[in-house]
Amino acid sequence: MKRIVVLVLIVCASACKSGRITKHISRQLETPFYDNQFTGFLVYNPKTNDTVFSYNANCYFTPASNTKIFTLYSALELLPNNIPAFKYKTDGDTVTIKGTGNPTFLHPFFNDSTALNLCKNYSHVKVICNNLEDEKFGPGWAWEDYDTYFSPERSSFPMYGNVATIGKTDSLQVIPEALAQNVTEVLTRKRRKYNQNIFYYNKKQQDTIEVPLVIDSTLIKQLWQAILPNKVSFQNTNNESFEQVAYGISSDSLYKHMMAVSDNFLAEQMLIMASSTLSDTLSSQRVRTHILKHQLNDLKQQPRWVDGSGLSRYNLFTPTSFVQVLTKLYGEIPRKRLFNLFPVGGKTGTLKRYYHGNDAPYIYAKSGTVGNNYSLSGYLITNSGDTLIFSFMNNHYRQSTIAVKHHMETVFEWLRDNY
Structure with a gap:
């Protein structure tokens, strides 16, 4: 009898707590600030399997870089502990290498030289880099972003992050050096001639730019x-399977850097690279279809x-x-490893200036920002x-994104302190 009474009290306390949370957050979302935008919010406790709060949770939104959460999941499901840099076969003094979509080869941040080191051991190098079915740009990408750092082209065998890195000390420094000329x-706002590898560096520019x-x-x-x-010659793919x-x-x-700075190029190439585990012909569409059909076939809303990357508004x-x-x-994924992959509120990446904790971080999450849209999805650690x-x-607002973030922060802090 005593045990039943205790259980009833626990259930009642939980119901009261849930009701208090729902009432408080609902009141926040019903203020005039949210009148002229579209907002959805879902909070879930995995330990108790309870929905803590739900508001427009089953409605569709433009996610922007929150899409990278699905990309991260796909990579974790399909890629090994070390990335597949390339596929290859050897024949005497000749090596043939085929792209896997690996974005780190000679990348300014990672500077991976795996392919270069292997090729140095052979007299003849044949490169296959036309085995990608994707277009160089994703569907719905903004054409006017062609010269901006966040919109590199996709390819099967990227080099240097598919960007020219240009800076100046005493003289111009260009990576790759082959493009210095x-x-x-x-004096111009544009950084590259449209559809040509002719680059412009503003005379008043102080920072290093990526084009x-x-x-x-x-x-x-x-x-x-x-x-x-x-040493190098090029050949077209013939659908021959490369075992090595x-x-x-x-x-x-790779995942941590992609998530921390919300790198669109790395995200796009991660999906392409994941497709190399399914076929020698690369296709990000094939990966998305595979993941949704198999690992994510239980999603309540497809x-x-x-x-x-989330660049597309589609x-x-x-x-x-x-x-x-x-x-x-x-x-x-073990908690320590998982949280290490996400930006940390008040500490790292895109969340460094927001969602500060008191004594310790309380938000581990991925943001997503595109004109008039801002979202944040991840993990919140409560004081309990x-x-x-x-x-x-949050979609279709006209106020500043900074104001949206501050309103969200108020809700998160209240949840942290009261749940």
């Missing part, structure tokens, strides 16, 4: 010739998922879908020690 100092490359056969030959003079795989850097180091996801995927990650999984999505 293509850079002109001039997307136009990936074509002429450029690829020029870059390979610069690093392996008179060379592995590069730690996969987690998303419209068109790219890896993407449509619900808060429920993000919480479901975050819950899968929480159950499958519970981990809550949430997705807070």
